[in-house]
Amino acid sequence: MTDETIFPGTPPIDCDLCPRLVAYRAEQQARHGTWWNAPVPPLGNANATMAIIGLAPGLKGANRTGKPFHGDDAGKLLFATLAELGLATETPEVWSVPGVLITNAVACAPPGNLPETAEKHACRPYLAAQLAALPGLKVVVALGEAAHQAAIKAIGGKLPKYRFGHGAVHKLPSGVLLHDSYHPSRLNLNTGTITPEMLRTVLAAALVPVGA
Template sequence: MTDETIGETPFPGTPPTDCPLCPRLVAYRAEQRLRHPGWWNAPVPPLGDPQARMAIVGLAPGLKGANRTGQPFHGDDAGKLLFATLAELGLATETPERWDVPGLFITNAVACAPPGNLPETGEKHACRAFLATQLSALPALRVVVALGETAHQAAIKAIGGKLPKYRFGHGAVHKLPSGVLLVDSYHPSRLNLNTGTITPEMLKAIFVAALELTNHGN
């Protein structure tokens, strides 16, 4: 089963279209709906395979990316590099309107686009239950790739670990209490790419390592 299956029936942990939990994000959604009525402008549901063995957790939808298209990472610079990397490794296939990612599950720590691409602490906390439900509904999950420190923290708390025990670091691998392995990566944002914090080669190396862990375990 692929993302099309998720599209027919909301995947467990998918926030409602008019989620009211974060007043600032609700107001921002309303503002964007007036400015861009043809955009998604709602919490972005996860993309991928309910039987995925690898999950990817990002920060939040980009205003002109996933907030426009309704698919995680689809339509912004970070998504271009992410999906190109996944495609190079045989993990994603582009179709006219979306990416197909059999075997993968892609979601975000925060489901709504935040002003300035920066969610506040309370918004991260409010969305964590959705992420926890999503990840717990993946029975075959072995590896989670966290893109950025916010995703790292969200994934650990969603799966049941404690932050002081697991320090974020690009390329770091953590074994969480559930047995799931967490692989850390810098976020492939335009800023990080422009500053050289991450390069396409660095991102590819992360997914080569994550794929190896997914296929062969620990």
């Protein structure tokens, strides 16, 4: 998202679709009045040809900073890997990702980092609008199974046909390629479910043109 414009599909800052998440935002606002504590807008612009989708903002990460994947361990690894691949550059405390849109399946931080099914459904139109605003979109990288499901439903496709698996690649009916990765959360990193090399391999594969 640029500083001058509101990206299409950005939820309103006072979005009230999910009562549980609204209450949780209010609770965090009372505890941490200087934090963002609102739906987190996407990072990027309409020139993006790749979209990276996570699950939801981390409480002390994007919910605090107001920028996707800023301020937590998952973001440190994601942006470091994107920088290694030439897709991101860092300015003081903010990452620039020309050519990439970074967003989440659910825009508000959920209790325990786990959004409920109804909350995923409520936020899906926002995600769909964000992806639809990318005329040059060619590739989506889903970080985790929930992001995989959200991407398919937002872009178009049937879940049973496209099964989630780390490193799996699916061509959706629109022609967009969906690359799956385990989420680079602290828990997944600590348990070895994903490693920095595993994430790099998926992101590097997403850069390879169709038919190359």
